[in-house]
Amino acid sequence: MEWYFIPALIGAGILCGFINTLAGSGSLISLPLLMFMGLPANVANGTNRVAILLQNIVGVSSFKKQKVFKISEGIWLAIPAILGSLLGASMAISLNEEIMTKVIGGLLVFMFFIILLKPDAWIKGQAGLIRSKPNLLQIVIFFFIGIYGGFIQAGVGFFLLAGLVLGTGFDLVKANAIKLLIVLLYTPFALAIFIYNDQVYWIAGLILGVGNMIGAFVASRFAVSWGAKAVRIILLIIVFGASLKLLLT
Secondary structure (H helix, E strand, O other), X not given: OOOOHHHHHHHHHHHHXXXXXXXXXXXXXHHHXXXXXXXXXXXXXXXXHHHHHHHHHHHHHHHXXXXXXXXXXXXXXXXXXXXXHHHHHHHHOOOXXXXXXXXXXXXXXXXXXXXXXXXXXXXXXXXXXXXXXXXXXXXXXXXXXXXXXXXXXXXXXXXXXXXXXXXXXXXXXXXXXXXXXXXXXXXXXXHHHHHHOOOOOXXXXXXXXXXXXXXXXXXXHHHHHHOHHHHHHHHHXXXXXXXXXXXHO
């Protein structure tokens, strides 16, 4: 690896960690960079998981110290996501991503208008939906989100936020924290599949991870101090930009 990729990876990681912690789709920055370095798409996909794991360790710890959420609020939703991620990662070893990319772009456009037209649900949450354990529909939803997260990761934060806010009832700040917890818990399982198939470039992944951790720490502090309204505005901007990138690529 050339020396100039080190600052590029750290810089991209900071941006990715910030975006992933407040919304999602930071991997749309890191994956192209890893592939520009010469990594095959499947190796870039696996290598990116190293940075995601490190990022979410920091993000979850920061949100937990600020008492944004309790581990018990996310653990039951993480179980179906973990099972789904195993299936998704197994599919990602050899499956072509082009069609999936266009489908995701279309879904993000739809989500943009949902966030735009239903602001109260995202800002205040829906207390009536919150329960100690998920119902069958929530289990199914998070299982399929886990499949997608295991498959490619990029953009999974948006779908987790939608499931947590609209399907489970959490406000946007708490949903962001629980989103990170769920990704933290399923990522080691998905990463293990990529490691087993020798699709992880550890040096790049660890360097990228340094940046991701910095970005996650800054974003977690920002989310709590500024609140759900500011996070929603950032989420709208990122969803719109990510959908354009996916659809126009």
